[in-house]
Amino acid sequence: MLCAAGVAEIWLGSASVEAVEIWRSLFTPATADPGALVIVRAFRLPRLVTAVAAGSALALSGLLMQTVFRNPLAGPFVLGVSSGAGLAVALQVLIVGGGATLFAPLLGVSSLFAAILGSAATLFLVLAVGNAISQPATLLILGLLFSYAGNAIVQILSSRAQAESIQRFVAWSYGSFDAPQPAYALALLGMTVVSVAGTYVSGARLDALLLGPRYAETMGVPIRRNRVLLIGTAGVLAGTTTALCGPIGFVGITAPHIARAYLRRSDHRAVVIGTVLVGAILATVADLVSHLPGSAGVVPVNAVTALIGVPVVVIVLFRARGVAV
């Protein structure tokens, strides 16, 4: 299915390209039509890579958060992590970025760090407050409040920022896989692959966390160290993705649920593979829909992921009992 979505992603787009030309552009660039070559190689291929990287990174980040918080409603967007990253990026773009033309090459890197810092900070804040939370839905409300606070600060900042910076920030906040820097997308993909491998090999220890922190501790899974490691990983993945593609909603929270429900398994070895595949498919499909041929403008990716994700979250919300993941 990921393959199908990938093919469709390359093939379909706002500008139509012949299938033959796509084939040539990908595999025998020398014989390809230069126009098609540019469209496929410079736009669609990087977009596919970015969507796959971002989708799988967000999905894995969501899975780790759901396990650590033992909360089926946890996810990077829901917990306000994306907002935290957004706030950090806003601080960076709107304040520092005001006179950043000099540092244009550095801009990407610094907002990347800002986003990672912002997302990690939000997560540890949620962890600090969320320890006392027993009802899954409460965590959701908490994340929502964090988002509101973050957005409020962004608005205050906006009132004092230059129009150009605001425009750039607003465009970023719609979410998009049009990769300005494909190298970053590849780096994100690499990080995701490493994290997936790490999750796979420590599958049993993550399963132990499903029994709760006390049980995990009695089974030789020291809880503090693992929490920091897992939340750190989730934060870096979500933060990097957010810096690159904007705050993409609902992929992180929905992908693990779809994977678990489809596989009817909860052991992390199986679920982690399923989750990143579902995440990649979701993101690719969302990007595909947002670039459908005939759509005059481009629909924000966030609008599409929200339409897919909200029903899933609603179902989970109604089925949520206790801390089942």
Added chain:
Amino acid sequence: MTPLTRTSNVALTYGRRAVLEGVSLQVDPGMFIALIGRNGSGKSTLVRALAGLHRPAQGTIECNGRPLYGRGAPSATTRGQEIATVLTDIPHTGYLTVRQVVNLGRIPYHPVALGPRPEDGAIVERASRETGIETIGDRIVDTLSDGQRQRVMVARALAQEPDLLLLDEPASFLDPPHQVDLFVRLGRLVHDRDRFAVVVATHSVQLALEFATHVWLIVDDTVVTGTPDMISDPDLMSAAFPHETIRYDPSLHRFRPV
């Protein structure tokens, strides 16, 4: 012979409230100890302290001759090979099967991250047999009854092949025959296994006195130890379970109105 666990002059607090003081206990291999006491007397806190989950405010707890807390304490992994615990809560585990949950007990023996080893299968099977869940290995734990899920948690603890098995109210979700069944099985384990002991916190005074080899009775803020016969004393029981109209009847091993 080194005792499995020894506490010296331990004081425990729950939140800011002091619950137990001057607790000096010893667990030797072959002991089947029942821990009884009234609600809020600190049974769970003591079990958690012995499990390595609750650091005492005062005193020391040793496991196999080494301190359980502070300097020289075993790693979580080593502790997981020596002590296994069944807590009061039975967590939801999504789609995990019985076998998968019992398998989690093998984690302390896994070399970092390599997962199950060939010999794990036999150990998991034995633990499942000993708890009577060997026929439901492929069922999803969350679809089972509370009683069955509690037995799964006991099997998981046994799969850790611990020297000391701690259980906090393991009979609370079981119907009467299964409660007796659990205590019979625990007694058999203590008898069959080498260098093995059980501490079980329970509300059932009757089961405790009938099946345990030793009883720890919480009186006021400390622990009185003895054989079931020594503990089955009306004055001692009245001190431990004060009540205006209900008294302990040693001939029946239970409480009744006077």
